[in-house]
Amino acid sequence: MYRVVLKQKLASNITSFWIEAPDIARNAQAGQFLIFRLDDYGERVPLTVAGIDRQKGLIRIIFQHAGKSTTALSLLKEGDNIKDLLGPLGRPTEVEKFGTACIVSGGVGTAEILTVIEALRIVGNKVISIVGARTKELFLLEEDIRRASSELHIATDDGSYGVKGLVTDILKTLIARETINIVYAIGPAPMMRAVADLTKKHSIKTVVSLNPIMVDGTGMCGACRVSVGGKTKFACVDGPEFDAHQVNWDELLSRLGTFRYQEKTSLDRFNIRRSALCQE
Amino acid sequence: MSRIAMPQREAEIRNKDFIEVNTGYTDEQALAEAKRCLKCPKPMCVQGCPVEIEIPAFIGALSDDNPFKAAKILKGKNSLSAVCGRVCPQEKQCEKHCILGKKDEPIAIGNLERYTADWAAENIKEKNISVESKGIKVAVIGSGPAGLTCAGDLAKAGYETVIYESLHNSGGVLRYGIPEFRLPKSILDYEIDALKKAGVSFKFNTLIGRTITIDELFKDNYKAIFIGSGAGLPTFMGIEGENLKNIYSANEFLSRVNLMRAADFPEYDTPVYKGSNVIVVGGGNTAMDSVRTAKRLGADTVTLVYPRSEAEMPDRLEEKIHAKEEGVQFMPLTNPIRFIGDDKHYFVTQVECLKMELGEPDASGRRKPQEIAGSNFTIEADCVILALGLNPNPVLTSLTKGLKTNERGRIIIDDNLMSSIPGVFAGGDIAGGSTVIEAMGMGKQAARKIMDYLNTLK
Numbered sequence: 001m002y003r004v005v006l007k008q009k010l011a012s013n014i015t016s017f018w019i020e021a022p023d024i025a026r027n028a029q030a031g032q033f034l035i036f037r038l039d040d041y042g043e044r045v046p047l048t049v050a051g052i053d054r055q056k057g058l059i060r061i062i063f064q065h066a067g068k069s070t071t072a073l074s075l076l077k078e079g080d081n082i083k084d085l086l087g088p089l090g091r092p093t094e095v096e097k098f099g100t101a102c103i104v105s106g107g108v109g110t111a112e113i114l115t116v117i118e119a120l121r122i123v124g125n126k127v128i129s130i131v132g133a134r135t136k137e138l139f140l141l142e143e144d145i146r147r148a149s150s151e152l153h154i155a156t157d158d159g160s161y162g163v164k165g166l167v168t169d170i171l172k173t174l175i176a177r178e179t180i181n182i183v184y185a186i187g188p189a190p191m192m193r194a195v196a197d198l199t200k201k202h203s204i205k206t207v208v209s210l211n212p213i214m215v216d217g218t219g220m221c222g223a224c225r226v227s228v229g230g231k232t233k234f235a236c237v238d239g240p241e242f243d244a245h246q247v248n249w250d251e252l253l254s255r256l257g258t259f260r261y262q263e264k265t266s267l268d269r270f271n272i273r274r275s276a277l278c279q280e
Numbered sequence: 281m282s283r284i285a286m287p288q289r290e291a292e293i294r295n296k297d298f299i300e301v302n303t304g305y306t307d308e309q310a311l312a313e314a315k316r317c318l319k320c321p322k323p324m325c326v327q328g329c330p331v332e333i334e335i336p337a338f339i340g341a342l343s344d345d346n347p348f349k350a351a352k353i354l355k356g357k358n359s360l361s362a363v364c365g366r367v368c369p370q371e372k373q374c375e376k377h378c379i380l381g382k383k384d385e386p387i388a389i390g391n392l393e394r395y396t397a398d399w400a401a402e403n404i405k406e407k408n409i410s411v412e413s414k415g416i417k418v419a420v421i422g423s424g425p426a427g428l429t430c431a432g433d434l435a436k437a438g439y440e441t442v443i444y445e446s447l448h449n450s451g452g453v454l455r456y457g458i459p460e461f462r463l464p465k466s467i468l469d470y471e472i473d474a475l476k477k478a479g480v481s482f483k484f485n486t487l488i489g490r491t492i493t494i495d496e497l498f499k500d501n502y503k504a505i506f507i508g509s510g511a512g513l514p515t516f517m518g519i520e521g522e523n524l525k526n527i528y529s530a531n532e533f534l535s536r537v538n539l540m541r542a543a544d545f546p547e548y549d550t551p552v553y554k555g556s557n558v559i560v561v562g563g564g565n566t567a568m569d570s571v572r573t574a575k576r577l578g579a580d581t582v583t584l585v586y587p588r589s590e591a592e593m594p595d596r597l598e599e600k601i602h603a604k605e606e607g608v609q610f611m612p613l614t615n616p617i618r619f620i621g622d623d624k625h626y627f628v629t630q631v632e633c634l635k636m637e638l639g640e641p642d643a644s645g646r647r648k649p650q651e652i653a654g655s656n657f658t659i660e661a662d663c664v665i666l667a668l669g670l671n672p673n674p675v676l677t678s679l680t681k682g683l684k685t686n687e688r689g690r691i692i693i694d695d696n697l698m699s700s701i702p703g704v705f706a707g708g709d710i711a712g713g714s715t716v717i718e719a720m721g722m723g724k725q726a727a728r729k730i731m732d733y734l735n736t737l738k
Binding site: 023024027037041042043044068069083084085086087088089215216218219220221222223225226227232234237250251254255257258259262263265266269 | 446447448456484485486487490491492493512513514516518522523525526528529531532535536540545546547548549550551553625626673674675
């Protein structure tokens with residue numbers, strides 16, 4: 001059992017937990033992920049490590065209430081327990097001194113960049129962050145990211161904060177302004193793909209953190225397979241970070257929708273039961 | 281008197297549920313079968329058992345109508361006898377050596393083992409065994425057949441034994457791989473519970489190499505470590521369309537159903553696609569488990585595609601017969617060359633295959649299949665399961681400095697099952713033993729070698 005010690009609601013549909021998991025916190029590094037299973041009926045769901053506190057033995061996850069499992073997870077209160085939590089999984093972010101690194105994030109992906117920014121800053125990189133959100137209310141961790149980054153740029157779809165437009169618009173301007181040695185993109189797959197398409201034209205090395213469907217997360221099942229450079233790789237053990245220019249995005253986007261129908265069935269059933277419970 | 285067949289449920293009934301196919305001997309049947317034993321002065325059967333069960337002794341007790349004594353003899357050597365009685369290929373092990381088999385059919389050692397173990401589960405209440413602790417800690421990595429056997433023997437000898445398991449439940453392949461209709465999970469739970477009572481403790485959600493390293497285990501005062509982490513990564517064919525949706529590795533398909541209980545979705549959260557026309561590629565036990573599971577999930581047609589002829593299939597005869605009875609079609613001498621999907625959603629819709637013919641024997645002694653040029657044809661399929669074998673999981677080996685592996689990625693061990701790191705032993709799939717019983721044999725042998733090793737440290 002893994003106890004939730006601090007719960008913060010970061011936006012209407014995004015929650016942060018600090019969880020007591022000293023074994024995971026001890027060896028976790030930026031870029032790695034965890035798998036949680038809420039209870040005996042639960043599925044195994046991967047989430048990126050969003051924060052590590054080794055002294056206190058805590059690990060942070062930040063998640064969007066997207067399907068049944070993450071919605072049910074968001075209903076836990078401080079002091080409640082998650083049945084199973086496995087990690088850290090996957091290879092950590094490869095951190096070295098590149099010069100200027102640009103980190104592009106969107107949606108809930110923004111939750112995961114803080115550890116990566118910090119790791120890159122420590123070894124002496126200049127880190128420019130570009131954060132995209134649909135609207136101001138969904139923009140996460142602004143103060144933390146601003147403090148950690150050398151420079152912060154913001155884009156919102158509706159123009160309610162920062163520049164109205166896409167993260168790639170800002171990235172385009174920055175590429176014209178100065179030399180960028182490496183780009184990290186973390187967020188929804190279509191956004192990562194758009195970043196990859198742009199940086200490929202400019203031959204800038206780009207790393208993406210992929211989040212395909214997984215079962216065990218340890219290499220056993222192959223559900224998370226992705227084609228990278230024409231070869232089948234397992235995101236759980238070979239990744240989750242890959243060279244963005246080598247990823248087969250059509251395949252990745254298609255595979256993310258494998259269980260779209262079942263996911264909806266599961267969430268609808270959950271919501272009906274929840275509202276029935278509330279009425280009682 | 282001839283061998284008494286294992287009673288089983290009707291094929292047309294059992295292929296719609298997950299209840300166990302074989303129902304086990306009655307008391308009368310077990311007694312009659314046990315009496316067939318010739319009580320050879322030099323029993324050959326024992327040589328065929330990797331876990332050294334005293335076969336004539338336990339069968340002798342059964343023929344004296346003393347199942348209690350039989351159970352004591354059996355459990356003395358094998359802590360997973362209800363499992364072994366169900367999943368061991370006895371026809372290739374103990375029963376192969378039985379003298380009765382020269383003229384008639386060999387005695388049904390597996391069926392009698394199962395009977396005895398089930399009798400014990402029903403009639404003997406296992407108590408906590410209190411052995412005087414030696415105060416020495418041993419870590420076992422992986423709770424599959426190798427790890428469970430090794431840990432059981434160590435705990436019974438007084439070592440403080442902790443099993444580290446990456447999944448959320450114990451049993452390894454016995455839990456995620458072998459379906460309920462061959463090995464009910466209540467049976468597995470019973471045997472694992474007995475190991476807990478013998479002093480084995482479990483730590484779940486721990487991936488050694490990532491969560492805790494081998495070095496950290498030694499720092500935590502473990503004096504020896506046994507690695508039984510199993511086979512890992514499923515093999516894919518590397519052909520066009522292999523990553524289309526609803527194409528699963530057998531490991532994924534079976535894990536979803538067995539470990540995550542996807543057949544009971546949405547009561548359980550994990551889904552699985554229940555195909556109408558299912559193709560399974562492969563010929564081993566995992567392929568048999570996959571076809572039979574697909575059938576039980578409600579498929580109209582389930583077809584097993586295999587590049588060699590049926591005679592070359594490495595699976596157990598019983599599984600093959602059961603699968604056919606349950607309505608699975610076999611399509612031997614056929615090899616998939618391409619998976620075809622719908623252009624819009626990338627779900628698999630067809631499999632393109634080539635017909636094969638048998639050529640000269642290859643390194644494995646089996647005749648090598650060769651493609652017949654121009655014999656291409658397609659089969660409709662909305663779900664494909666690839667049961668093509670496994671490669672060792674590289675996570676632990678690549679993250680452990682000094683742990684040597686061979687060119688296939690398996691841990692290299694010496695005659696004492698010790699790896700290149702002193703005090704680190706390995707057995708089961710990760711070190712080359714591929715069946716459940718081979719893994720158990722290696723686990724048992726490793727426990728003995730670990731005790732020898734620990735004695736030299738004193």
